[in-house]
């Protein structure tokens with residue numbers, strides 16, 4: 001796939017826009033889970049104002065009282081336009097999409113289409129903890145295929161886990177996280193084609209959670225799973241929620257490849273009643289008109305990754321941080337600090353900074369923390385100061 005350059009947008013960096021006082025007025029999970037003396041750098045919410053096109057679309061809808069049920073394919077059309085411009089993907093067919101309430105409920109619905117109760121679902125640990133929670137809650141079994149030491153998919157391990165998962169002729173699925181949360185790894189076209197070949201060989205169905213795709217850095221290439229050879233039978237979930245901070249405005253899209261269209265067609269009609277009409281309006285506006293804002297955000301995230309690496313080298317050199325090419329999450333290996341399996345607990349109690357514990361990310365998570373970089377340079381500096389103070 002040819003690289004499409006991101007434009008230099010001329011928009012201000014949205015990560016510089018908000019003060020801590022203003023952020024503390026928010027009532028969302030990031031800001032209300034811990035007391036006010038704790039700096040929250042955990043759950044995947046961003047410290048940014050909304051992109052202007054999103055504000056405009058929502059304000060207009062509110063002024064009109066346009067708060068009924070969703071209709072039409074506007075969200076899918078907006079995503080198809082974004083995918084064509086951003087990733088050179090012209091094959092996102094609107095007729096092979098369905099609206100779903102959010103990405104995780106979409107994952108659940110896609111897994112229901114291709115597996116049955118008790119069937120295995122393979123994941124690349126360490127991975128986004130709800131992959132375990134939702135899969136187990138829907139009565140499927142998680143099978144881990146840990147990432148390699150380089151934080152990339154280990155194809156031999158994946159092969160072996162597919163073999164185990166399909167023993168006795170069971171139906172199995174692979175829940176791919178692309179780009180990967182928490183490492184920020186952007187899988188290459190070759191890696192994804194190899195995944196598709198393994199899945200085909202073992203008869204494993206691939207469900208790709210691609211929610212972080214728009215958050216791929218300008219100098220890296222996101223490759224949609226459905227575009228790789230063999231990816232036609234995959235199912236993907238996409239959303240504007242992570243890249244434009246719209247988690248409170250629920251809406252996502254399930255997308256089928258040409259060879260999985262019949263599966264998606266079996267999605268019960270009532271699933272489409274879950275997303276919010278205002279969510280769809282917001283996500284569509286972000287994808288259609290929010291690219292300049294996104295480019296400014298991505299430039300700011302590049303700066304923040306460099307800042308974090310410099311601060312850690314100076315104040316906490318025992319932590320290993322390998323910056324990823326996507327997401328706004330930093331995966332920090334704290335094992336050399338000697339703080340045990342749950343360093344996040346030590347940083348919270350002694351440093352008053354809330355990071356996400358690595359333990360619920362599965363095998364490979366112990367001794368790690370995940371830090372949310374989608375904030376101002378000042379708060380990143382303060383967060384690292386608090387982490388270092390926890391060790392005094």
Ligand SMILES: Cc1ncc(COP(=O)(O)O)c(C=O)c1O
Nearest residue numbers: 044102103104128181209211241
């Ligand atoms: C990989 C991944 N999938 C899904 C989600 C949640 O998406 P949604 O709120 O649309 O379910 C997140 C949120 O951080 C995520 O990182």
